Amino acid sequence: MNLRAVESFYWVVMLRSVTRAAEKLHLTQSAMSSRVAMLEQELGMLLLDRRDKQFRITPAGQRFFVHAERLLALQHEILAEMGTVASQPVLLKVGAFESASHSWLMDWVRSVHKVQPMLALELTVETSPVLVDLLSRGALDIAIAALPAAGAGVRSMALPSMAMRFVGHVDHHTRRSWTPADLAALELITFQRGSQPHVALLDLFHRAEVEPKRVHTVSSISAMTQLVEDGLGVATLPEAVLQRLRRRMPLKALNCRTRLPPLPTHLSWRVEPTSTVQSLVDSLLTHLGVDPDHQKTR
Structure with missing residues (x-):
């Protein structure tokens, strides 16, 4: 039995798509279909129902999928035992x-x-x-x-989760303590619209009953910190990111009376x-x- 055909069938079922399975194994869609067809011919039964575009696995395919997992696991076990896996590049x-x-x-x-x-x-x-x-x-x-x-x-x-902080410039944001009203008067920079940090920031001001002057949404931390370094605003960033970047950039965490919720990870x-x-x-x-x-x- 050709284990490449078994692997192809395995990924078609796991990803519920011949196209996605082909992308996963870096094959053309026709090559992937041919492998599955070759496996079906060898077994003498249909594993996938191809009567319409909706993905369906046949009862025989469901039974064989269990064996496919075992075959591939056994192959990996044999290669590991023989030392072949350890000597191959791992992508x-x-x-x-x-x-x-x-x-x-x-x-x-x-x-x-x-x-x-x-x-x-x-x-x-x-x-x-x-x-x-x-x-x-x-x-x-x-x-x-x-x-x-x-x-x-x-x-x-x-x-x-990752603790979040308001991050400003060490020379431009020298106030000892910041209230939501103080922050609302600044140009604020956070992650992309609809993200957890963006929603959390807006919720903070909503609960404080203050309207922020302007909120910029940026998906790149490098761009966010460059804006802060250039004195163009205050960003919301994970504290772990700040600890790394402050070694080479003039950044600091602002002492705020209201805390941002942590970033789930x-x-x-x-x-x-x-x-x-x-x-x-x-x-x-x-x-x-x-x-x-x-x-x-x-």
């Missing part, structure tokens, strides 16, 4: 929102590279909704976002029978001080 497709990529993510990547020098990282920095969609489509192995991902073969858990990943993603997830959790043996997954 890890990670997606992260800006707050993680500007704080602890690169430290974890460096620590992984020390023990797995064959690791090749494919990093995508995007907004949380985009990351969740990419993971669901099989384009990412791991997603770190403000939202959890869901779906077949996907696990997710909440990571420690979620780790989502794909569970695959032929992947080392789970061990990398465990190392990430250890790096963050989260016990991998007490994961709350869904």
Whole structure:
């Protein structure tokens, strides 16, 4: 039995799409369909119902999917036992929102590279909704976002949330203490419209019954901090990001009487029978001080 055909069928079922499975395995859609057809011919039964455009797996396909998982897991186990897996490059497709990529993510990547020098990282920095969609489509192995991902073969858990601060210029924002009214008089910079930081900022002023002068929404932390450095406003940023950037930029946290709510952070990943993603997830959790043996997954 051709294990490449088995792998192709596995991903068609997991992603519920021939097109997405083809993208995942870097194949053309016709090549993916041919592999599944070859497997069906060998088994002598239909695994997928192709009578219309809606995805359907046949009862025979559902039964074979269980065996497909076992076959691929056994293949990975054999290669690991023979030492073949360890000697091959490991491509890890990670997606992260800006707050993680500007704080602890690169430290974890460096620590992984020390023990797995064959690791090749494919990093995508995007907004949380985009990351969740990419993971669901099989384009990412791991997603770190403000939202959890869901779906077949996907696990997710909440990571420690990130404390948020109002960040200003060390020379331009010298007031000892700031009220919501004080902040409302400034040019304010936060993340993209509709994001948790943006909504939280507007809610803070709504509860304080003050109207902010102007709120700018920017998806790039680099652009946000450049605006603050140029004296063009005050930004809302994770404290962990500020701690890293203040070493080389004239930034400081403003002492505010009203606190911003923390930024939720979620780790989502794909569970695959032929992947080392789970061990990398465990190392990430250890790096963050989260016990991998007490994961709350869904």
